[in-house]
Amino acid sequence: MRSLKNLKITKSIESKRLIYNESILDKIDRYTNYLIFGALIYFSIVGLYKITPSANSDFEYIIYSIVLVFVLYSSYCLFTEKRLKEISFNIHKEEAKRRILEYGKKYHYRISNISNNLIYLNEPINSFSFLDEERTIIIFCKDQSVLYTVIKSGMRINAPVLFSQHIIRKDIRKILHQEKFTLTRKKSYFDRFFNDPS
Template sequence: MRSIKNLRITESIQTEKLVFEESSYDKFDTISIYFGFSALAGASLLLLKEVDFSFNNSFECAILISLFICSVYVLYCKYTEKHLKEIKFEIPKEEAKSRIIEYGKKHHHRISKISGNLIFLNEPTDLYSLGKDYEQTTIVFFKNNAILYTLIKEGSRSNFPVLISQHLTKKDFKKILHPDYIEPIKRTTYFNSFFHGL
């Protein structure tokens, strides 16, 4: 898990933003990502100005536009990485907490920091890292009838922002925190599945 030193739980909930002491590596990593992808976005815009928009150059234009959009999206994800997203629920807080813990177990997350207002769901990332386990962490705070959450990632070379799984996680959380949600029946064998289908 990425080092989150002296996480201030109450302040994070009040400001709806992760408040903790960042290491010098994390600060350097953030500056590097901002610099690298700002340069890539700027370069793709400059090159777009030089290209004539015609059918012959459509492939070049598509690549440059894609590079620009991807760079801006990475910058946006890095900028909002510590901002907590809110999902409201109508079920009791303890029920919401147990549903999120069950969700973590179901998806084979390593669950840690379980307290009154905080849960960490850690999942492996960087499959090709040599012997070192890196993780993507979903940090979930509880605030009255809502959760505040964000996803942060650690990596072998860079703590690259989470790009896609944040949207999938939001969809999953909304689903499991809905009052009408029912945990699916586990079907372990073909026969079990067949008889449940009747």
């Protein structure tokens, strides 16, 4: 599991980037990810160049292109996972923290490391693997904004968070910009795609 040892809160807020003492295992994990994604990019590009034009080559181009776009996006997520994204608001800082904590409690996040400027919202990932994986939303509170990032921890490899980070950004923005703060039923990923009205 990834461990954020000695997370430097003030420096992270100032640089808008997670700054902490990275363990040897975390460094090995990060470079392993770089190696895997680099190899996938290389083989995707080589595969595109090696396609011989024929009646059926369009399908091969489509497959290799989809793989290449997905791997490039995953690589981008990996390289930017330590970068903190900012959401500004017009309410009091303590009210923003209260809303975030209520959001975490309502949707059964495991809330940890609450300090004056830092909140962790942890949730297990329902994946098809038997590995113990967890997604963590790290939120730094400033006077008129929050800085946040989403990281994923696994037993063997810490793959980047791909799509849920956009849904989490939308949720945080919504709760911080509501005039009258109310929480509704949290939609699953499938609800969002199929426009469930509830």
